Amino acid sequence: MSQAIAHVVGARPNFMKAAPVVRALGDLAATQILIHTGQHYDAGMSDVFFRELGLPEPDINLGVGSGSHASQTAVLLVGLEKAFAEASPAVVVVYGDVNSTIAAALVAAKVGIPIAHVEAGLRSFDMTMPEEVNRKVTDALSDLCFATSPDAIAHLAREGVATERIHFVGNPMIDTLLANLDRFDAARARSALSLPERFAVATLHRPGNVDAPRDARRLVYALGELAALLPTVLPLHPRGRASLEVAGLTASERLRVIEPLGYVDFLSLVRGAALVLTDSGGIQEETTILGIPCLTVRPNTERPITISHGTNRLVTPDEVGGAAASILAGGIDWPPERPPLWDGRAGPRIARILDQFVRERTDDQARELRGGD
Ligand code: UD1
Numbered sequence: 001m002s003q004a005i006a007h008v009v010g011a012r013p014n015f016m017k018a019a020p021v022v023r024a025l026g027d028l029a030a031t032q033i034l035i036h037t038g039q040h041y042d043a044g045m046s047d048v049f050f051r052e053l054g055l056p057e058p059d060i061n062l063g064v065g066s067g068s069h070a071s072q073t074a075v076l077l078v079g080l081e082k083a084f085a086e087a088s089p090a091v092v093v094v095y096g097d098v099n100s101t102i103a104a105a106l107v108a109a110k111v112g113i114p115i116a117h118v119e120a121g122l123r124s125f126d127m128t129m130p131e132e133v134n135r136k137v138t139d140a141l142s143d144l145c146f147a148t149s150p151d152a153i154a155h156l157a158r159e160g161v162a163t164e165r166i167h168f169v170g171n172p173m174i175d176t177l178l179a180n181l182d183r184f185d186a187a188r189a190r191s192a193l194s195l196p197e198r199f200a201v202a203t204l205h206r207p208g209n210v211d212a213p214r215d216a217r218r219l220v221y222a223l224g225e226l227a228a229l230l231p232t233v234l235p236l237h238p239r240g241r242a243s244l245e246v247a248g249l250t251a252s253e254r255l256r257v258i259e260p261l262g263y264v265d266f267l268s269l270v271r272g273a274a275l276v277l278t279d280s281g282g283i284q285e286e287t288t289i290l291g292i293p294c295l296t297v298r299p300n301t302e303r304p305i306t307i308s309h310g311t312n313r314l315v316t317p318d319e320v321g322g323a324a325a326s327i328l329a330g331g332i333d334w335p336p337e338r339p340p341l342w343d344g345r346a347g348p349r350i351a352r353i354l355d356q357f358v359r360e361r362t363d364d365q366a367r368e369l370r371g372g373d
Contacts (some may be wrong), residue, residue: 001088001089001090001091001365002030002031002087002088002090003030003031003358004033004087004088004089004090004363005025005030005031005032005033005088005089005090005093005217005354006032006033006034006035006083006084006087006089006091006092006093007021007022007032007033007034007035007092007093007332007372008035008037008080008092008093008095008101008104009034009035009036009037009058009095009100010037010038010039010040010046010064010076010098010099010100010101010102011035011039011040011045011096011097011098011100012040012049012096012260013096013173013280013281013282014096014100014101015046015049015050015053015055016053016117016172016173016176016177016263016282017050017095017096017119017173017176018034018055018093018095018118019053019054019055019172019173019175019176019347020172020174020175020176020179020346020347020348021093021118021172021347021350021351021354022034022055022056022126022231023054023347024347024348024350024351025060025351025354025355026351027348027351027365028351028352028355030076030351030354030355031302032118033060033087033089034055034056034057034058034059034060034355035058035059035060035061035062035080035083035087036058036060036061036062036106037062037064037076037079037080037100037103037104037162037235038061038062038063038064038065038100039064039065039066039072039076039098039100041063041065042238044259044260044261044262045238045260048262048263049262052180052184052262052263052264053176053263056226059087060080060083060086060087060280062075062076062080062105064076064079064100069099069130070315072099073099073102073103073360076099076100076103076104077103077106077107079082080103080104080107080108080109081107081110084107084108084113085111085291086249087102088113088154089113090115090118090358090361090362091113091116091143091144091244091354091357091358091361092104092105092108092113092114092115092370093116093117093118093354094116094117094138094142095117095118095119095282096114096117096132096281097117097122097131097132097134097135097138097302098131098318098340099130099134101117101134101138101373102133102134102137102138105117105135105138105141105142106141108141109141110114111298114143114144114357114361115138115141115142115147115326116142116143116144116145116350116354116357117138117139117142117144117145117146117210118146118315118350119146119147119148119170119171120135120139120142120147120152120156120166121145121147121149121151121153121154121155121156121161121166122136122148122149122152122155123135123136123155123302123303124300124301124302125300127298128208128237129206129207129208130207131302132302133282136159139156139159139161140159140161140363141326142165142353143163143165143357144167144353144357145165145167146162146165146167146169146346146350146353147166147168147169147172148169148170148172148339148341148342148346149171149303149305149338149339149340150168150305151304151305153166153168156274164309167176167350167353167354168341169341169346169348169349169350170261170340170343170345170346171285171339171341171342171346171348172346173282173285173286173323174248174286174289174342174343174344174346175344175345175346175347176263177267177286177289177290178289178343178344179186179344180263180264180267181323182332183264183268183270184264184268184270184271185271186269186271186272187272187344188268189265189268189269189271189272190269192265192270193233193256193269194259195231195232195233195272198230198231198274198328199230199232199233199268199272199274200226200227200229200230200231200232200233200273200274200275200276200277200324201232201233201234201269201273201276201277202223202226202232202233202234202236202276202277202278203235203237203276203278203279203280204219204223204234204237204240204244204277204278204297205236205239205240205279205280206238206279206298207239208298209240209279209297209298209317209341210226210239210243210244211243212245213246215317216240216243216246216247217221217247217248218317218318219244219247219250219297219317220244220247221245221317222277222297222317222318222320222321223249223255223277223320224255225320225321225324226277226320226321226324227252227255227347228254228321229321229324229325229328230274230324231253231255231256231327232254232256232259232277233256233264233269233340234255234256234257234366235258235259235260235261235269235363236257236258236259236260236370237260238260242356251259253345259347262307267286267290270286270290270292271290271292271345272285273292274293274327274328275292275294275295275324275328276292276293276294276295277294277295277297277320277324278294278295278296278297279296279297279298281301281302281303284296284303284306284310285303285306285310285342287306287310287311287312288305288306288309288310288311288312288336288339289310289336289338289342291311291336292311293311293313293327293331293332294306294310294311294312294313295313295315295320295323295324295327296312296313296314296315296318297315297316297320299314299316301314304337307340308342309336309337309338309339310336310339311332311335311336319352320323346354354364
């Protein structure tokens with residue numbers, strides 16, 4: 001076993017969570033290996049994030065690509081087993097709740113490598129979401145659970161995770177947001193798309209919203225209602241495009257349908273928006289810190305702190321028009337308060353714990369080799 005800390009990333013939301021941890025471990029001169037599974041592979045879904053966030057070139061790129069949950073996960077399992085055998089890391093760090101996360105945790109557990117989960121303990125209590133399955137299994141297998149909020153700690157404790165495995169560290173996605181604030185230029189984003197002073201941004205891609213034709217039609221109707229109130233920009237994730245188009249989505253002057261944006265361009269747009277309509281997890285958190293009203297088209301959220309402390313509200317598609325109109329008329333009646341430890345220092349906190357964990361294990365192994373002392 002080497003002393004290396006292996007990070008496994010694969011999909012867009014992983015990249016902004018990993019960047020501050022990789023940087024902070026670099027400051028501690030830790031040995032690191034970056035494994036990109038290739039779950040997201042388009043230039044606009046992956047490369048631009050590596051470039052903008054200063055992530056190093058991956059040491060290993062598995063290029064797994066798309067597929068059904070079973071086939072994608074199967075390819076991930078085989079590729080990661082080989083990668084872990086080659087790299088023999090001291091610990092595997094996984095991020096969030098995507099298929100790459102659960103696959104890496106499963107392989108590491110089977111081959112006896114300790115697992116650290118960044119963003120542990122979030123629960124929507126909705127097992128129809130693939131991400132909820134991924135979260136629960138990953139946490140059950142993890143040796144170190146890095147929690148972003150107090151509710152996450154409570155969920156882990158209730159599920160029997162030992163207290164010493166749980167570390168409340170704050171939110172590394174917010175580290176990335178705060179570190180890049182100066183680059184989010186709302187005026188530039190607005191003029192690049194010739195937008196007026198007040199506009200909305202929408203992102204919609206969840207299976208529960210876009211896959212079934214009936215859901216997709218309700219969503220397209222809701223988007224139409226929003227666009228009638230104020231010009232709306234929809235950077236469209238590839239997964240939603242086909243079904244939303246079949247459901248009647250058409251681009252217009254009021255509803256701009258554009259390709260997915262890079263990190264800086266997207267958050268520049270959000271920073272200038274009057275409101276955001278989304279079903280993403282991360283955007284609920286980013287709008288909370290930026291103070292932008294966020295309507296989340298989901299029946300639940302694994303991030304309730306964005307409601308109790310932030311600018312987030314859950315809505316059904318039918319409620320979008322009314323909720324947007326009332327925000328435009330009266331602003332928000334829930335002034336945001338920064339959640340505890342969302343202070344830009346989560347990466348260094350995580351890095352210190354990982355570094356110490358690896359050192360202790362290395363010392364233990366050296367002692368064992370000497371026959372104990
Ligand atoms: C994944 C995550 C989800 C996260 C989302 C963010 C899982 C279970 N879900 O969902 O939690 O919110 O990423 O983006 O891991 N595609 C491309 N180019 C790419 C990537 C994907 O065209 O670079 C297409 C695929 O061909 C597929 C669809 O997008 O048709 C879905 O991709 P996939 O990675 O399977 O899941 P996401 O829906 O993106």
